[in-house]
Amino acid sequence: MSGAAGRHSTSQRRPTRDPRDLVAIKRDGGSLAAEDVRALVDGFMAGDVSAELAAAFLMAAYVRGLDAAETAALADAFVASGETIELPGVDRPIVDKHSTGGVADGVTLVFVPLAASLGLAVAKLSGRGLGYTGGTLDKLESIPGLRTDLSPDEFRRQVADLGCAVAGQGPGIVPADGAMYALRDATATVASISLVAASVMAKKLAIASDLVLLDVKAGTGAFMKDADAATALATLCVEIGRARGRRTRAVVSDMSQPLGRAIGNALDVAEAVDVLRGAPGRLRALAVELVAEATSAAGGLARDAARRRAERVIDDGTALERFRELVAAQGGDPSVVDDPASVLPAAPVVHHVASEAGGILVEVDAEGLGRASGALGAGRARRGDRIDPAVGIVLRPEIGDDIAAGDEVAVVHARTANDAKAAARAIGSALTLGEGPGRRPPLLLARFE
Amino acid sequence: MSGAAGRHSTSQRRPTRDPRDLVAIKRDGGSLAAEDVRALVDGFMAGDVSAELAAAFLMAAYVRGLDAAETAALADAFVASGETIELPGVDRPIVDKHSTGGVADGVTLVFVPLAASLGLAVAKLSGRGLGYTGGTLDKLESIPGLRTDLSPDEFRRQVADLGCAVAGQGPGIVPADGAMYALRDATATVASISLVAASVMAKKLAIASDLVLLDVKAGTGAFMKDADAATALATLCVEIGRARGRRTRAVVSDMSQPLGRAIGNALDVAEAVDVLRGAPGRLRALAVELVAEATSAAGGLARDAARRRAERVIDDGTALERFRELVAAQGGDPSVVDDPASVLPAAPVVHHVASEAGGILVEVDAEGLGRASGALGAGRARRGDRIDPAVGIVLRPEIGDDIAAGDEVAVVHARTANDAKAAARAIGSALTLGEGPGRRPPLLLARFE
Numbered sequence: 001m002s003g004a005a006g007r008h009s010t011s012q013r014r015p016t017r018d019p020r021d022l023v024a025i026k027r028d029g030g031s032l033a034a035e036d037v038r039a040l041v042d043g044f045m046a047g048d049v050s051a052e053l054a055a056a057f058l059m060a061a062y063v064r065g066l067d068a069a070e071t072a073a074l075a076d077a078f079v080a081s082g083e084t085i086e087l088p089g090v091d092r093p094i095v096d097k098h099s100t101g102g103v104a105d106g107v108t109l110v111f112v113p114l115a116a117s118l119g120l121a122v123a124k125l126s127g128r129g130l131g132y133t134g135g136t137l138d139k140l141e142s143i144p145g146l147r148t149d150l151s152p153d154e155f156r157r158q159v160a161d162l163g164c165a166v167a168g169q170g171p172g173i174v175p176a177d178g179a180m181y182a183l184r185d186a187t188a189t190v191a192s193i194s195l196v197a198a199s200v201m202a203k204k205l206a207i208a209s210d211l212v213l214l215d216v217k218a219g220t221g222a223f224m225k226d227a228d229a230a231t232a233l234a235t236l237c238v239e240i241g242r243a244r245g246r247r248t249r250a251v252v253s254d255m256s257q258p259l260g261r262a263i264g265n266a267l268d269v270a271e272a273v274d275v276l277r278g279a280p281g282r283l284r285a286l287a288v289e290l291v292a293e294a295t296s297a298a299g300g301l302a303r304d305a306a307r308r309r310a311e312r313v314i315d316d317g318t319a320l321e322r323f324r325e326l327v328a329a330q331g332g333d334p335s336v337v338d339d340p341a342s343v344l345p346a347a348p349v350v351h352h353v354a355s356e357a358g359g360i361l362v363e364v365d366a367e368g369l370g371r372a373s374g375a376l377g378a379g380r381a382r383r384g385d386r387i388d389p390a391v392g393i394v395l396r397p398e399i400g401d402d403i404a405a406g407d408e409v410a411v412v413h414a415r416t417a418n419d420a421k422a423a424a425r426a427i428g429s430a431l432t433l434g435e436g437p438g439r440r441p442p443l444l445l446a447r448f449e
Numbered sequence: 450m451s452g453a454a455g456r457h458s459t460s461q462r463r464p465t466r467d468p469r470d471l472v473a474i475k476r477d478g479g480s481l482a483a484e485d486v487r488a489l490v491d492g493f494m495a496g497d498v499s500a501e502l503a504a505a506f507l508m509a510a511y512v513r514g515l516d517a518a519e520t521a522a523l524a525d526a527f528v529a530s531g532e533t534i535e536l537p538g539v540d541r542p543i544v545d546k547h548s549t550g551g552v553a554d555g556v557t558l559v560f561v562p563l564a565a566s567l568g569l570a571v572a573k574l575s576g577r578g579l580g581y582t583g584g585t586l587d588k589l590e591s592i593p594g595l596r597t598d599l600s601p602d603e604f605r606r607q608v609a610d611l612g613c614a615v616a617g618q619g620p621g622i623v624p625a626d627g628a629m630y631a632l633r634d635a636t637a638t639v640a641s642i643s644l645v646a647a648s649v650m651a652k653k654l655a656i657a658s659d660l661v662l663l664d665v666k667a668g669t670g671a672f673m674k675d676a677d678a679a680t681a682l683a684t685l686c687v688e689i690g691r692a693r694g695r696r697t698r699a700v701v702s703d704m705s706q707p708l709g710r711a712i713g714n715a716l717d718v719a720e721a722v723d724v725l726r727g728a729p730g731r732l733r734a735l736a737v738e739l740v741a742e743a744t745s746a747a748g749g750l751a752r753d754a755a756r757r758r759a760e761r762v763i764d765d766g767t768a769l770e771r772f773r774e775l776v777a778a779q780g781g782d783p784s785v786v787d788d789p790a791s792v793l794p795a796a797p798v799v800h801h802v803a804s805e806a807g808g809i810l811v812e813v814d815a816e817g818l819g820r821a822s823g824a825l826g827a828g829r830a831r832r833g834d835r836i837d838p839a840v841g842i843v844l845r846p847e848i849g850d851d852i853a854a855g856d857e858v859a860v861v862h863a864r865t866a867n868d869a870k871a872a873a874r875a876i877g878s879a880l881t882l883g884e885g886p887g888r889r890p891p892l893l894l895a896r897f898e
Contacts, residue, residue, distance in 0.1 A: 059506075
């Protein structure tokens with residue numbers, strides 16, 4: 001019984017550790033302490049927090065958001081759930097480039113040999129793509145013979161020797177992130193800025209690097225449909241990196257249309273080879289920007305000079321040769337850089353799609369194109385699905401282009417004629433023609449460090 | 450490809466029925482169509498919607514809220530998941546009274562015989578209490594011999610013959626509500642106004658009645674901690690009842706302190722008998738108000754006249770006799786109405802708690818008292834736990850009372866001396882003394898029809 005001195009709090013119970021009480025804090029818009037976030041993640045992995053309660057937490061986090069400290073704590077908990085990777089013996093600055101993913105986003109295939117050509121080391125661990133199109137691993141594996149299941153030793157040695165390696169992440173790294181991702185996928189909680197940031201940064205913090213460079217996509221073909229959301233994700237990731245002592249830079253790049261022209265797997269490799277052989281376009285431009293960002297941050301070069309050097313090592317063939325060495329080092333057929341068509345798997349049906357009308361291309365439903373490519377077999381609906389490396393779509397025009405009726409707008413690479421026709425219809429509804437003047441969206445929307 | 454006439458929507462895909470898309474609508478603050486709500490509930494019961502996704506839906510519904518149409522659709526889906534109960538052969542107006550529950554809320558024990566004494570039929574199906582203290586069934590079952598597992602036929606016949614029956618709800622009624630409640634309990638999504646309203650109204654709509662009368666509790670001892678939340682729940686329930694053609698009235702009553710003095714099970718029965726024998730207090734006052742509300746709504750009587758008639762059937766012993774008949778009809782020892790102490794189970798330890806200080810009782814942590822009673826064994830932490838009918842707390846003062854140091858503030862009925870001491874400590878911290886003048890909270894906060 002409290003004394004006569006007046007009101008005072010009656011809550012002198014000891015804090016309970018019922019995980020539902022922690023979820024209730026987030027549900028009501030409060031902030032969780034780092035140890036509480038850790039308790040939820042560890043409890044989920046240990047089976048003490050049910051999948052149902054974890055799902056409720058994810059939805060609460062999705063709707064209420066996590067602040068930077070909570071997000072960093074979630075990333076820490078993911079890192080602590082598994083192994084971390086050190087890279088001793090690498091004497092160049094190690095850059096870990098990560099894209100948040102989008103349609104026709106083959107930039108890693110160009111970035112890796114380009115950065116390695118400029119004195120950086122790129123140690124790239126990728127997860128499997130889950131979505132309309134394959135991930136970097138899937139694209140690379142369309143090259144006959146190429147392995148991405150490098151052992152930790154192989155991976156380290158290749159980074160030290162060649163300056164670059166691309167391998168599968170393996171189940172020992174951030175396993176809690178993988179488990180939480182599967183739960184997010186099952187519960188409509190994937191596209192949360194906080195949850196994406198924790199997932200991205202956990203993967204980065206679990207492996208040694210001197211610079212984390214994030215390419216955050218914004219637009220119809222990305223998780224983040226608008227620049228504001230992408231900016232929020234980019235700044236959150238940079239903040240987490242800084243809080244954890246990891247140099248981190250981020251750019252927000254446009255995904256209001258596919259980045260490259262190829263939306264598939266082997267088709268993306270062929271396009272990357274084209275770019276490394278000098279083909280112009282948005283894919284090359286972004287790869288150059290990212291490499292300039294990395295060399296200016298990690299190598300101390302001014303960004304303009306860095307950009308010129310990147311252009312040069314493409315134009316003089318250095319980057320292409322580095323790609324050849326990368327492919328060869330991982331067991332792939334290196335002649336893919338000379339004649340992709342003769343090496344890469346080809347689809348039996350090649351269907352040219354012409355425009356029925358004329359006008360300026362004013363809008364592209366990049367996600368719709370991604371779905372169409374996925375329907376052809378280029379993606380996986382479920383973890384473990386097999387990807388068809390040969391199929392996909394090559395899109396011709398960009399936003400702002402003037403199209404005449406009858407112009408070819410896409411080439412569909414399909415298993416069957418019926419598949420091709422369905423893709424052609426989807427392509428038709430994904431492209432919106434209007435009246436001019438055509439406005440081309442800028443490629444780079446923002447830059448954060 | 451769209452024509453040159455200008456922009457138009459590219460989303461001409463057929464609507465998918467991926468349940469995650471439905472959950473995403475609620476996640477983003479949108480409204481679900483009735484068929485979508487039904488699809489989620491039916492899918493959950495059929496196993497097509499995972500418990501994790503259902504948990505995410507519940508959290509989204511908790512944080513975003515459901516509008517009246519969605520809430521009614523959820524109630525409909527619960528009703529459709531099981532049996533419904535008709536009550537042919539009952540010639541009186543059937544009243545279904547429901548309390549949202551709180552600490553020392555034994556009003557049903559008084560209401561049922563009182564309403565039956567005034568020409569109404571009360572067909573009361575109750576769930577098992579899950580929480581600090583037992584539910585109505587648990588309280589009644591502390592009377593030796595009394596059964597609540599009436600068959601549907603027994604239940605109907607007793608309502609027709611006696612005007613009242615109290616039985617367990619049984620698993621065939623609104624099974625989806627039961628399954629969803631278990632999931633809410635596991636996922637920190639219990640105390641949502643929308644979800645509570647759907648759950649309450651589903652149980653009411655599944656059984657025939659001429660009037661649904663809801664007693665929505667507001668305060669430290671109730672789900673709804675403040676009058677605004679309770680008002681929102683009351684109006685939502687009334688709106689759903691109206692939309693489904695069921696006459697529904699609701700009152701919001703105060704739970705800033707325990708309603709009665711007894712917080713247990715047998716102790717509540719003893720208190721109900723006291724009230725039916727003429728004892729004054731908040732429990733009697735609320736029972737009279739509720740019966741007046743019911744007879745005015747269902748019987749066409751003016752509320753003042755109805756209130757006077759209710760007082761009269763208490764004072765002349767009619768209601769007590771009706772309670773005796775109810776107990777006897779359900780197999781219980783009817784002499785409980787003559788001498789509760791000789792019939793009801795008694796706890797071995799009876800501990801009197803005195804106030805250490807003096808002052809005006811300004812605040813009561815009713816939930817804390819409920820927890821203390823639960824810790825004595827009067828409630829169940831998990832479905833299926835056994836309740837100890839004998840234990841509990843009898844609280845002496847009400848908010849506004851002037852207490853002197855040394856005054857008895859409670860009597861603890863416990864299994865062991867240690868249990869009693871812990872309860873005494875909890876009682877001490879649940880009562881806050883301050884300076885006068887003492888203000889007594891009004892019993893009835895609002896009324897909706």
